[in-house]
Amino acid sequence: MPSKTKSTPKATAKPVARFRIRVTAGDVIAVGPGKIDLLEAIGETGSITAAAKSLDMSYRRAWLLLDELNTSLRKPAVDSAKGGLHGGGSEITETGRQLIALYRRVEETAARSCQADLTRLLALVAR
Numbered sequence: 001m002p003s004k005t006k007s008t009p010k011a012t013a014k015p016v017a018r019f020r021i022r023v024t025a026g027d028v029i030a031v032g033p034g035k036i037d038l039l040e041a042i043g044e045t046g047s048i049t050a051a052a053k054s055l056d057m058s059y060r061r062a063w064l065l066l067d068e069l070n071t072s073l074r075k076p077a078v079d080s081a082k083g084g085l086h087g088g089g090s091e092i093t094e095t096g097r098q099l100i101a102l103y104r105r106v107e108e109t110a111a112r113s114c115q116a117d118l119t120r121l122l123a124l125v126a127r
Contacts, residue, residue, distance in 0.1 A: 015125040017118045019107045030072035035065050036103045039077055043092045043100070048080065051090075073099070 023031040041051035052062035070076040077096030080089070092100070111118065 015122050015127065017111070017122060019110050021103065021106060021110075025072060028068060028072060031069065031099065031103065035069045036100055038062055038065055039069075039092055039096050039100055042078060042090050043096075046089050046091065048078075048090050 020033050021031075022029050022033075029035075037055060038051055038057070041054050042048060045051045045054060048062050048066065049059050052059050055062075066078050070078060073095060075095040076093055077099055078090050079093055
């Protein structure tokens with residue numbers, strides 16, 4: 001009978017540290033990485049449907065995330081038009097653009113200020 005050994009992870013890429021910041025209001029995640037990714041995808045595609053597909057997310061999931069985000073903010077992050085002759089569309093509002101920029105800046109600032117510790121932490125990860 002072969003001995004059972006602990007398998008090692010199949011790491012094909014160098015480990016990286018990523019910050020996953022979430023802003024919560026009670027049990028609701030008002031702002032988080034998935035919502036920011038979705039906003040960026042809508043900004044690129046101009047469509048909730050296309051953005052959801054690009055993130056391998058269902059339209060329903062995307063819509064629920066956006067509804068939760070817009071409800072959590074003082075002003076909506078996304079404006080959507082209903083379909084018509086040329087179809088609907090969605091665009092990021094000024095609030096949405098500010099939210100994306102601030103979120104990404106916080107991530108970058110945190111990563112820079114923790115760089116020495118992150119380097120030591122990553123050195124502990126098996127490669």
